[in-house]
Amino acid sequence: MNSSVVYANLWRFLLYFLFQIIVCRRVDLSIGTFDYIHLLVYPLPVLMLPMKTPRALTLIIAFVYGMLIDGFYNSPGVHASALVFTAYIKSIILRFLEPFEGYNADDYPTIQKMGLGWFMSFVSLLLLLHCFFYFSVEAFSFVYFFHIFMNTIFSFITSMAVIVLFQLIFRPKY
Amino acid sequence: MKNAIELLLRFGYHLLFLAMEFLCFYIIINYNREQKGIFLHSANLFSTSIDARVDKVNQYLRLDMENDSLHKQNARLIKKFIDYDLNSSLHDNDTLDVDSSKYQLLAVDICNSNFRLRDNYLTLCAGENLGITPDMGVVSQNGIVGIVKKVSPNFSVVMSILHSQSNISCLIKRNNSNGMLTWEMGNPKIMHLESIPKHKTVLVGDTVITSGYSTIFPKGIQVGKVKTVVLEPGSNSYTIEVELFNDPTAWDALYVIANRLSGEQKRLEAEILQNE
Numbered sequence: 001m002n003s004s005v006v007y008a009n010l011w012r013f014l015l016y017f018l019f020q021i022i023v024c025r026r027v028d029l030s031i032g033t034f035d036y037i038h039l040l041v042y043p044l045p046v047l048m049l050p051m052k053t054p055r056a057l058t059l060i061i062a063f064v065y066g067m068l069i070d071g072f073y074n075s076p077g078v079h080a081s082a083l084v085f086t087a088y089i090k091s092i093i094l095r096f097l098e099p100f101e102g103y104n105a106d107d108y109p110t111i112q113k114m115g116l117g118w119f120m121s122f123v124s125l126l127l128l129l130h131c132f133f134y135f136s137v138e139a140f141s142f143v144y145f146f147h148i149f150m151n152t153i154f155s156f157i158t159s160m161a162v163i164v165l166f167q168l169i170f171r172p173k174y
Numbered sequence: 175m176k177n178a179i180e181l182l183l184r185f186g187y188h189l190l191f192l193a194m195e196f197l198c199f200y201i202i203i204n205y206n207r208e209q210k211g212i213f214l215h216s217a218n219l220f221s222t223s224i225d226a227r228v229d230k231v232n233q234y235l236r237l238d239m240e241n242d243s244l245h246k247q248n249a250r251l252i253k254k255f256i257d258y259d260l261n262s263s264l265h266d267n268d269t270l271d272v273d274s275s276k277y278q279l280l281a282v283d284i285c286n287s288n289f290r291l292r293d294n295y296l297t298l299c300a301g302e303n304l305g306i307t308p309d310m311g312v313v314s315q316n317g318i319v320g321i322v323k324k325v326s327p328n329f330s331v332v333m334s335i336l337h338s339q340s341n342i343s344c345l346i347k348r349n350n351s352n353g354m355l356t357w358e359m360g361n362p363k364i365m366h367l368e369s370i371p372k373h374k375t376v377l378v379g380d381t382v383i384t385s386g387y388s389t390i391f392p393k394g395i396q397v398g399k400v401k402t403v404v405l406e407p408g409s410n411s412y413t414i415e416v417e418l419f420n421d422p423t424a425w426d427a428l429y430v431i432a433n434r435l436s437g438e439q440k441r442l443e444a445e446i447l448q449n450e
Binding site: 056060066077078084085088091 | 201
């Protein structure tokens with residue numbers, strides 16, 4: 001049981017990592033001068049770590065994973081900082097969305113366990129914050145606020161669609 | 175110790191988050207050219223504004239030193255003025271060099287001062303170590319202050335002109351009539367000029383200067399101006415009120431006058447007294 005959860009998460013990290021760097025990184029979704037769409041699906045494995053994962057461990061995983069992504073994006077630290085931020089916020093959002101009876105010991109943040117509504121609000125909140133943080137750090141100055149804002153909105157919508165599709169297709173248990 | 179560990183357990187997660195973000199931003203700034211440019215530019219804006227502020231504070235802190243140097247410069251200027259006065263009034267051009275350094279001025283700070291008592295003293299933050307000896311005169315920019323009475327290595331006590339025993343030989347500048355400047359308790363800005371005989375003319379507004387008849391004050395330091403002149407019936411001399419130029423309730427920069435030749439003069443005068 002326990003080891004299968006670990007393996008499931010490892011596979012998820014690997015697959016999303018590969019999908020991000022092989023597919024999302026190369027897909028060009030710009031339409032004319034409208035180039036605000038960037039697929040950012042790699043945060044999902046961090047969000048889907050089991051609820052009982054130690055918070056500090058989540059941060060460390062997020063940092064290492066983010067640095068690996070950065071290695072391929074050739075932007076050291078940018079994705080990592082956004083992902084560490086998302087991992088930090090995750091614990092707060094989890095508390096915010098906690099059901100009345102609290103979480104069970106065998107709860108995982110999946111559609112199967114928590115329901116589609118819960119999963120959608122959980123992932124969309126975090127992904128939106130992640131996108132905003134990422135594009136802010138990428139621009140590195142709020143002078144480019146319009147740029148950051150547009151990037152955040154359109155990247156969030158497309159990435160969210162891809163993530164939800166994946167969830168519906170693969171239906172992960174853990 | 176236990177508390178520290180508890181604190182670390184409770185906030186360790188947040189600290190770890192901050193540390194990681196810090197590390198990330200360090201990496202971002204150091205390895206991304208674009209972000210580095212923005213960071214350096216912003217940091218420059220920030221640091222220049224900080225620099226400007228620090229500079230302002232520094233300037234304020236330097237005021238003390240500035241003040242000190244101005245004080246000393248003033249001492250030199252007043253000395254020059256005294257020398258000039260002496261040279262032009264007492265000597266011809268060919269003996270100019272004789273007295274050119276008779277008086278030395280020493281800029282000093284004031285430690286303690288009084289003006290409400292019958293007999294007032296003030297304390298200077300300079301003593302023997304700076305060459306101050308008893309019976310030196312003390313002046314401010316606008317007039318006379320007192321006479322050094324006692325010195326210790328680092329301090330000296332000055333008998334203020336506001337003292338019942340204070341007796342300073344002064345002149346009416348207009349006609350050189352000589353009198354003694356004394357103080358009676360009361361208004362610290364008003365002193366009395368005594369023993370000016372009634373055959374001299376004294377007008378309200380006349381300037382009073384030191385006479386230079388003692389070894390303490392050189393001639394020509396401005397003291398004050400005549401405020402009222404009264405000739406009491408049956409008296410042989412005027413009763414004159416002098417309004418001081420300086421304000422004894424607020425001394426600021428003071429100067430001790432050292433007369434290089436005072437010892438010589440005193441010895442000579444003492445010999446005459448002995449011989450008689």
